[in-house]
Amino acid sequence: MPSKNRWNQVRPTQYRVIDEFEQSNMAVGEALSRLSGKYRTDEANSTMHMTRERLLQIISRMDSLVGLDGVKEMVRQIFAHVYIQEQRRLARLKTDPLVLHMVFSGNPGTGKTTVARLIAEMFRDCGLLEKGHLVEVERADLVGEYIGHTAQKTRESIQRALGGVLFIDEAYSLARGGNKDFGREAIDCLVKGIEDYRNQFVAIIAGYENEMKYFLSTNPGLPSRFPIHLHFPDYTLSSLIAIARQTAQEHQYKLAPDAEFILRRKIQQALLDASREFSNARFVRNLIEKAIRHQASRLFQRSRVSREELMTLRAEDFREEDVF
Ligand SMILES: Nc1ncnc2c1ncn2[C@@H]1O[C@H](COP(=O)(O)OP(=O)(O)OP(=O)(O)O)[C@@H](O)[C@H]1O
Ligand SMILES: [Mg+2]
The missing domain is CATH 1.10.8.60 (Helicase, Ruva Protein; domain 3)
Structure with missing residues (x-):
């Protein structure tokens, strides 16, 4: 029988799970599945381990984009928030759960896809995402033609995006068809995917500003899951x-x-x-x-x-x- 105290074998990540559980920040089921290794979100995905200098270097990749001052400022805020949350965690202070799903609004050609691709790479370089690729989909990729088909298509898109960003262009069109439309099923499936694969991908929904506001109002689960809004104005x-x-x-x-x-x-x-x-x-x-x-x-x-x-x-x- 090894005489070692079992707690000496606990890894730092496991200490964190225990801390979070003790501070009532984590449900018992999640804590147990994380400790047993069955929970798929590992620490590398949910936290950033890097110096402030390296982070500034990563953020500076945005500087090559012309204009977009408001967008650049918001992206800086996102990274500052993530970084400071991590510092707080290390200082054993309370932290907020990271919710990085975003809404991009703006006219065609204002840089939404370009910025989404860059953010995906920046999240990868920070350790927040494993792969940092962008899977760009639209209504036809998510919505099927018969019962059960939509859930299958949406799930497949989410699977493809794991480790990266799922970018849903003209997301508004999912809510367009009313309650009987399969688009609504795609939205429900997306919300479920966000829960099931927490921290394993980032969803970005994009479209015109007014349409995105309407879209968020069509499902009570959406606004809290998409807390970050970036507006892309027309270029001068x-x-x-x-x-x-x-x-x-x-x-x-x-x-x-x-x-x-x-x-x-x-x-x-x-x-x-x-x-x-x-x-x-x-x-x-x-x-x-x-x-x-x-x-x-x-x-x-x-x-x-x-x-x-x-x-x-x-x-x-x-x-x-x-x-x-
Ligand atoms: N700020 C920028 N600096 C340099 N090039 C840019 C900038 N914004 C956009 N572009 C270029 O313009 C083209 C269109 O941009 P992008 O595809 O990101 O727009 P979009 O908002 O996604 O458009 P859509 O709504 O039609 O999908 C791309 O080739 C991109 O490289
Ligand atoms: Mg685009």
Whole structure:
């Protein structure tokens, strides 16, 4: 018989479970399943073990995004909250349960998917998520055609997202069809998945602002499970120009002054054209990508091309027929 005191074999994570149970922060069932190792949320998923400097480094990845000051500030707050909760836990102070599911609202092309992908990676780098991948789904991926099909499809999407982020685009459309619609079943299944796989994935629901408000009101379980709201405003003209420069630069191109002039005019026209839905940064990216193809056709007609010419987008590369 080993003479060692059994408590000497208890790992630090298990001490924490006992502490939380004693402080009435954890139900007896959860405490037992965590201690027996049957509970799938391990400590690496629910807490962050890192220095403040490393965390600041991770957060600085957001700086490369143009504009989005409000979003950046909110993301900083989220990470500060998580970090300070962890410090409080280490100091044996009361902690709040981490609920990191989010609502993103904003028009098309305002950076919602881009930021979701970045947050997933940042959570991975902090140890909050295991894989940090993004599974982007919409109504058709979650809602089935017969009884039982919806639950199966939603569960499969959640399974695919474990360790990462489940991003539900146009989430509003799940609530659109009324009580008999299978969309409601998908929402119930999502709420259940959030409980069953606590801390194993982050759900982000996205759509237009008013629609998201309505969506949250359709199921009493939703508001408390999605406490973080990030609004993505439309980009200003100067931010759109900066995004154009950045997109060109990413592909190792630059805009000649006359090209920038034309581009500015095109963006202004598109902003004023109320008959079309303006797709913000996506509109600008598409313009640059088309200009790159036009530049290639222009240069292909010549026998010799300098390095400088290979890098430069000119006004004629932004042809009129590309306004959309
Ligand atoms: N702040 C930004 N800085 C640089 N590029 C950006 C920024 N925001 C968006 N983009 C670029 O614009 C494109 C559209 O962005 P994204 O797909 O994230 O928008 P979205 O809000 O998810 O749009 P939708 O609602 O239509 O799905 C992407 O190619 C992305 O790289
Ligand atoms: Mg998107």
